Amino acid sequence: MEPLKIPATGRTPEVDFDFAAGILRLSGESYPDDVATFFGPVFAALRSFLEKPGDHPVRFDMELLYFNSSSAKALMNIFQMLETAARDGRSIAVTWCYEENDESMQELGEDFAEDLRHVAFTLKQVPADGAS
Amino acid sequence: MLAEQYAAIKRDLDDKGIVFSFSGYLSEGILYSLGEALREKMTLEETDGPTVRRVFSVFVEQMQNIIRYSAEKVTGSTAKSVELSAGMVIIGMEGGKVFIVCGNTVINTDVPRLRERLDYLKGLDKDAIKTYYREQLREAPEEGSRGANIGLIEIARRASEPIEYDFHAMDGERSFFCLKVRI
Numbered sequence: 001m002e003p004l005k006i007p008a009t010g011r012t013p014e015v016d017f018d019f020a021a022g023i024l025r026l027s028g029e030s031y032p033d034d035v036a037t038f039f040g041p042v043f044a045a046l047r048s049f050l051e052k053p054g055d056h057p058v059r060f061d062m063e064l065l066y067f068n069s070s071s072a073k074a075l076m077n078i079f080q081m082l083e084t085a086a087r088d089g090r091s092i093a094v095t096w097c098y099e100e101n102d103e104s105m106q107e108l109g110e111d112f113a114e115d116l117r118h119v120a121f122t123l124k125q126v127p128a129d130g131a132s
Numbered sequence: 133m134l135a136e137q138y139a140a141i142k143r144d145l146d147d148k149g150i151v152f153s154f155s156g157y158l159s160e161g162i163l164y165s166l167g168e169a170l171r172e173k174m175t176l177e178e179t180d181g182p183t184v185r186r187v188f189s190v191f192v193e194q195m196q197n198i199i200r201y202s203a204e205k206v207t208g209s210t211a212k213s214v215e216l217s218a219g220m221v222i223i224g225m226e227g228g229k230v231f232i233v234c235g236n237t238v239i240n241t242d243v244p245r246l247r248e249r250l251d252y253l254k255g256l257d258k259d260a261i262k263t264y265y266r267e268q269l270r271e272a273p274e275e276g277s278r279g280a281n282i283g284l285i286e287i288a289r290r291a292s293e294p295i296e297y298d299f300h301a302m303d304g305e306r307s308f309f310c311l312k313v314r315i
Contacts, residue, residue, distance in 0.1 A: 011164060020202075031192050033160035066185050068192050069283040076269050102182040104290070109265050128181050 001052070004045040012038050013064060019049045022056040027063035029079040030071040043111040046078065050085040058082075062109075063126075065099070069084040072108070079112050079119070086118035099128040148224060155220035157206065163195040167237075170223060174230075186290045187223075187230050187315050193283040194234040194311065195221060202236040203306055226314070229292065237308045243299055243307055249281065250297050253288045261289050289311055 001019040008014035013028040024046075032038040032115035060082060067075065079094075086092040094098060094116075113121040145153055151173070154166060170191060174184045202217035219236035238246065256264060268282045286294055296312040 010168075032172075066189065068189070068196070069286040070196075071267060072282065072286075099181060102181065102185070104182060104186060107262065111262070111269060114266055115270075 001049055004042070006042075008042065013067075015042055017042075017045060017049070019024050019045075022054075022058045023061075024058065025061040025063065027061075029066045030064060031068035031075075035070040035074055039071075039077075043074075043077060043081070046081055050081055050090065054090070055067065058085075060092065060094045061097065062094060063097045065105070075112060079116065082099070083116055086116075091120075092118070093122070095122045095124050097124045097126050100125050116119070134314045141144060150222055150224040152223040153220070154222075156218065157216040158195060158198050158202075159216050160218050163192065163199065164197075166221070167191055187232070190232050190287050190290050190313050190315055191221075191223070194232055197283060197311075198236045200236055201238065201242075203239045203242075204237045207294050229314045231312060231314045233310060233312045235308060237250070237302065237306045238299070238309045239302070240305055240307055243309075246298065246309065247297075249284060250295065253284060254294050256288070258277070258289075261285060262279075265289060287311075290315055 003019055004015055004017040006012070006015040010027040011029065011031050011033070013030045016025040016027070018024070030038075062075075064075075081096050082092050082094065095112075096113070098105035098109060106125075109123050113123075152166065152170060154162070167188060169187055172186055174187065180186075198219035199215055199217045202219050204218035206216040213285070217236070219234065221235075222233040224231055224233075253261070253264075265282065265285045268285055291312045291313045298310050300308040300310075302308055
């Protein structure tokens with residue numbers, strides 16, 4: 001399956017989904033003026049990837065620094081898709097990165113992870129890069 | 133006269149600790165530009181990253197609430213309409229804390245539901261807000277809400293003191309709504 005690569009903009013995250021390698025990554029900030037327009041193609045690509053049977057383990061790196069509440073809903077959608085695929089037997093590991101001292105982002109990671117039963121979820125503290 | 137008149141307005145803003153103020157038509161473009169200026173200013177003042185993001189988060193949710201729910205809007209007739217919504221946003225410092233005030237007109241019939249939501253949020257402690265956020269994250273959005281509920285929870289969650297809000301009747305149809313958040 002073709003990779004999905006969307007470069008970051010001032011208010012949308014970088015999407016780097018290497019489906020062949022099973023390595024998916026979202027990084028940066030997310031507060032699009034229209035959440036549905038931005039996340040629509042992301043959901044579609046992810047859904048069709050997860051629907052195809054595969055024994056390749058999937059790694060999802062969430063490296064977001066900030067997202068608004070409408071993006072939170074979109075992220076929840078992604079988590080639910082991943083959980084469903086993991087429940088159906090796919091090996092899926094999600095790493096949620098947050099900068100040291102950023103308790104808000106750490107807690108948000110826990111909010112998403114709360115009802116994951118089949119996805120292997122890890123919280124990972126990374127050093128602050130000094131930028132906001 | 134001219135300079136004197138506006139100097140008085142400026143002095144009044146300065147005295148209230150107001151750093152940024154904007155009144156007029158707000159759009160997603162203005163949100164972006166004002167937000168960048170806000171973050172740059174805080175970063176120059178060596179505010180730590182998590183605090184900058186907390187303030188920024190409240191700012192974005194407040195601005196998007198105005199853009200989406202202000203009862204005073206201009207929409208173009210072109211295919212790709214820009215949403216211009218009247219309102220005001222004020223950011224300042226008070227007792228060492230950043231505060232953000234947003235104001236916009238709302239339809240009177242929407243007031244009871246909004247007040248009820250805010251009263252409910254105000255009554256929750258930190259842990260209860262977190263639990264409520266988690267619940268709402270998993271809920272399908274209400275008809276016509278465009279995600280307002282979780283936005284208000286996000287605001288309450290980042291606030292360091294209980295949120296303050298008020299409604300001022302303008303006429304038989306509209307009220308002015310104000311929300312003040314200290315971070």
